Amino acid sequence: MLTEFGKIFVFILIAILFVVVALIAAKIIRPARPTHEKLLTYECGENPEGSPWVKFNIRFYVVALIFLIFDVEVVLLIPWALVYQDYGFTGFAVGAIFLLLLGLGMAYEWRKGDLEWDRPHPIPPVLKKSETDSNLKIPKEEIEVV
Amino acid sequence: MTLYDIIFYLFALVTISSAYLVVTVRNIVYSAFSLLFTLFGIAGLYALLGADFVAIVQLIVYVGGILILMIFGVMLTNKITNVQIKTGVFQILPATIGVGIFGGFLLAVLLNTNWLNLNVKDSPATTFQLGQLLMNEWVLPFELLGIVLLIALLGAASIARK
Amino acid sequence: MEAPLKYIFDSIQYLKPEVAVSIFLAILVTVDLVLGKKNKQVLPYIALAGLVITGYFVTQQFGTSAFASVQHNIGNFGLIAVDSFGNYFKLIIILSSIFIVLFSISSIEIKQVFDRHGEYYSLIFGMMLGMMLMVSSADLILIYLSIELVSLSSYVLAGFTKQSLRNSEASLKYIIYGGTASGIMLFGISILYGIMGTTNLYAINTILQNGAFQPLALIISCILIFTGFGFKISAAPFHFWTPDVYEGAPIAITAYLSIASKAAGFALLIRFIKVTFIQTIGEDGYWQLLGVIDWKSFLIMISILTMTLGNFSALWQDNLKRMLAYSSIAHAGYMLLGLAVFSDQGVMAILIYFLIYLFMNLGAFFVVMLIANKIGSEEIDEYDGIAYKTPLLAVSLAVFLISLTGLPPTAGFIAKLYLFIALVDAKMIAVAIIALLNTVVSLYYYIRVLKHMFLTKPKVEGERITIGIADTVVLLAMLIPIFLFGLYFTPIVNFAKNSIALLGF
Numbered sequence: 172m173l174t175e176f177g178k179i180f181v182f183i184l185i186a187i188l189f190v191v192v193a194l195i196a197a198k199i200i201r202p203a204r205p206t207h208e209k210l211l212t213y214e215c216g217e218n219p220e221g222s223p224w225v226k227f228n229i230r231f232y233v234v235a236l237i238f239l240i241f242d243v244e245v246v247l248l249i250p251w252a253l254v255y256q257d258y259g260f261t262g263f264a265v266g267a268i269f270l271l272l273l274g275l276g277m278a279y280e281w282r283k284g285d286l287e288w289d290r291p292h293p294i295p296p297v298l299k300k301s302e303t304d305s306n307l308k309i310p311k312e313e314i315e316v317v
Numbered sequence: 318m319t320l321y322d323i324i325f326y327l328f329a330l331v332t333i334s335s336a337y338l339v340v341t342v343r344n345i346v347y348s349a350f351s352l353l354f355t356l357f358g359i360a361g362l363y364a365l366l367g368a369d370f371v372a373i374v375q376l377i378v379y380v381g382g383i384l385i386l387m388i389f390g391v392m393l394t395n396k397i398t399n400v401q402i403k404t405g406v407f408q409i410l411p412a413t414i415g416v417g418i419f420g421g422f423l424l425a426v427l428l429n430t431n432w433l434n435l436n437v438k439d440s441p442a443t444t445f446q447l448g449q450l451l452m453n454e455w456v457l458p459f460e461l462l463g464i465v466l467l468i469a470l471l472g473a474a475s476i477a478r479k
Numbered sequence: 480m481e482a483p484l485k486y487i488f489d490s491i492q493y494l495k496p497e498v499a500v501s502i503f504l505a506i507l508v509t510v511d512l513v514l515g516k517k518n519k520q521v522l523p524y525i526a527l528a529g530l531v532i533t534g535y536f537v538t539q540q541f542g543t544s545a546f547a548s549v550q551h552n553i554g555n556f557g558l559i560a561v562d563s564f565g566n567y568f569k570l571i572i573i574l575s576s577i578f579i580v581l582f583s584i585s586s587i588e589i590k591q592v593f594d595r596h597g598e599y600y601s602l603i604f605g606m607m608l609g610m611m612l613m614v615s616s617a618d619l620i621l622i623y624l625s626i627e628l629v630s631l632s633s634y635v636l637a638g639f640t641k642q643s644l645r646n647s648e649a650s651l652k653y654i655i656y657g658g659t660a661s662g663i664m665l666f667g668i669s670i671l672y673g674i675m676g677t678t679n680l681y682a683i684n685t686i687l688q689n690g691a692f693q694p695l696a697l698i699i700s701c702i703l704i705f706t707g708f709g710f711k712i713s714a715a716p717f718h719f720w721t722p723d724v725y726e727g728a729p730i731a732i733t734a735y736l737s738i739a740s741k742a743a744g745f746a747l748l749i750r751f752i753k754v755t756f757i758q759t760i761g762e763d764g765y766w767q768l769l770g771v772i773d774w775k776s777f778l779i780m781i782s783i784l785t786m787t788l789g790n791f792s793a794l795w796q797d798n799l800k801r802m803l804a805y806s807s808i809a810h811a812g813y814m815l816l817g818l819a820v821f822s823d824q825g826v827m828a829i830l831i832y833f834l835i836y837l838f839m840n841l842g843a844f845f846v847v848m849l850i851a852n853k854i855g856s857e858e859i860d861e862y863d864g865i866a867y868k869t870p871l872l873a874v875s876l877a878v879f880l881i882s883l884t885g886l887p888p889t890a891g892f893i894a895k896l897y898l899f900i901a902l903v904d905a906k907m908i909a910v911a912i913i914a915l916l917n918t919v920v921s922l923y924y925y926i927r928v929l930k931h932m933f934l935t936k937p938k939v940e941g942e943r944i945t946i947g948i949a950d951t952v953v954l955l956a957m958l959i960p961i962f963l964f965g966l967y968f969t970p971i972v973n974f975a976k977n978s979i980a981l982l983g984f
Contacts, residue, residue, distance in 0.1 A: 180364045227392045239382040250448030272463035276470040430696040433676040457548040468605035472635035475598040
């Protein structure tokens with residue numbers, strides 16, 4: 172009754188059970204004597220301040236969203252890819268229309284700049300006008316002196 | 318109890334116990350991680366039913382995609398540490414009555430219905446059959462799916478962008 | 480091995496409107512990409528051209544009734560039923576889409592998001608494609624897919640401008656309610672498939688005709704499926720999203736949701752019930768349904784609940800958009816009564832109602848939008864004495880509201896008249912009286928707006944509100960039919976009478 176994939180799932184399940192059983196067994200057997208020092212995040216070094224949960228860049232979300240949609244598209248293409256050879260050109264055309272729509276979406280994302288990451292914008296140092304004036308004047312006077 | 322039954326109950330146990338955790342755990346991040354096991358268990362059930370393609374899709378799309386998106390959604394929340402996400406119990410009486418009635422009906426349906434049995438004895442890999450269906454009778458919904466996904470892409474990008 | 484050729488080219492002649500919409504959707508996206516940031520004014524005109532071409536293909540199809548995308552393995556039933564009934568609703572959808580594009584051209588809200596015009600019109604076309612498939616699909620899988628297409632587009636469109644908090648709130652509430660509703664509907668579909676072994680409505684009907692049904696599972700699955708449909712037509716008790724979404728969404732989109740989305744939902748509901756559960760149609764046009772589910776009592780209950788809730792909630796509203804949202808719930812209730820009659824006459828009444836409802840409801844929203852463009856608010860208090868600032872808009876709004884109430888000589892009267900005739904003819908007198916009392920209640924809140932516009936002195940003396948020539952033309956395009964159909968209604972009645980035929984029945 173098990174399919175080929177079913178057997179793989181059984182393997183995965185056994186693997187998970189193996190880990191869980193090993194961890195629980197270790198938990199039961201090992202001695203547990205926690206001290207304050209042992210429970211620190213870093214036994215030597217600075218203690219962490221604040222929460223590690225910080226706000227992430229919104230770009231992650233957009234990229235993940237786009238990934239998800241293309242993920243679904245690719246999943247749908249797998250059955251098509253297995254059979255289209257048997258149907259000749261029309262078989263190809265069926266998938267080609269689908270891929271064209273996918274490509275249109277891709278072009279859209281590209282053109283609208285959703286695939287670009289926010290780059291840091293370094294501001295080059297600019298000399299203030301008053302400074303430049305004074306800087307320029309001083310050498311001039313020096314030249315006259317010489 | 319055959320080996321098949323044992324495996325089925327194992328997957329069912331994984332699914333239900335982690336689903337219980339999803340709704341009871343107070344921390345929303347733990348809740349999202351419990352969902353991972355629920356989705357995995359469902360994928361296992363699909364595989365047991367002989368729907369191997371659907372099982373893999375469940376893994377790729379739900380575990381690999383949607384769950385990541387959910388965790389991102391949590392991580393992107395502004396001031397995540399200060400937000401008190403309410404996971405308390407509200408309206409317990411109406412909820413119990415509603416769920417009870419609905420669950421009772423579903424149980425009655427489940428027990429009193431002659432479900433159609435398709436008797437998949439030893440089903441071959443379904444992906445190929447699925448491909449042939451998509452190329453014949455279901456070619457129109459297949460192309461329509463392309464448009465649905467395009468619309469989803471346009472909408473998602475335009476709503477997520479600033 | 481069978482070539483997919485057969486499945487595509489056999490049915491492409493029946494799918495011309497859908498193909499046209501899809502092609503124009505792709506064109507809109509492409510043009511938007513090519514144009515870049517400038518020259519986006521051209522997009523609405525491309526959309527209009529696409530709508531006109533699609534409309535042409537639909538009118539070409541009138542009279543045909545055939546299956547498209549035929550499933551040869553299950554008794555030659557198809558995924559899509561092309562018939563006059565579907566074409567009538569497709570025409571309503573296209574007509575309202577044309578008006579919505581015209582609205583969007585003059586809407587300030589939409590102009591503010593000028594750089595996202597490409598997405599806006601593409602999403603409208605995606606929504607339209609979904610609705611056109613909704614009205615003609617005869618297969619549960621395609622029904623679900625098309626509902627999802629409509630929902631996805633409308634979730635985004637409801638929160639499209641992202642200018643205000645209530646805009647985003649509308650989108651979020653819509654997506655949560657919509658996601659739940661479609662999940663429940665999908666569950667119902669899966670139960671139905673579990674007992675029937677097919678997703679085709681005609682095939683299910685054949686199985687039911689042979690008497691092999693299991694009442695409990697069938698009833699539960701149909702109630703669950705009705706949740707999805709009820710959400711789309713905002714019938715009570717699935718209407719909770721309507722006021723919030725209608726208030727928060729851009730006005731053009733609110734108008735679109737209240738007409739096209741609702742029309743598609745109704746067409747789907749009628750097709751689902753008629754095709755799946757019909758036994759015979761009598762000589763007098765009354766349908767004999769299979770006695771598995773008591774659809775009649777169920778629908779009467781839902782519709783009375785819907786119209787009463789809608790009308791009584793509308794009484795307390797201070798925001799015109801919100802009031803129109805509740806009034807649209809009430810109208811959904813009236814139209815559900817037309818279905819509950821279960822006769823060809825009742826369906827005809829719904830068809831007439833929708834065509835007239837299109838003009839009067841879109842008109843009301845258009846005036847509200849034009850005034851909101853100028854004063855930036857839809858609160859009824861802000862409408863005090865607006866008749867002195869803009870007589871044309873105030874009078875038009877008055878006409879649209881009177882028509883929504885259903886008073887002669889406006890077209891709204893004809894719409895209600897045919898509905899009541901169908902009810903009385905079916906000897907549903909008690910229900911007709913309840914509907915009539917509801918109409919009286921609705922008179923109060925519609926007239927209240929008129930009182931504010933004409934009889935109250937404005938708080939602040941504002942300057943006159945003027946509108947452009949293009950807007951005036953659009954306004955007249957909706958105002959004239961109200962009077963025209965109110966006095967000379969034979970053509971639409973005949974048109975509706977010729978359009979009641981569903982494929983196979």
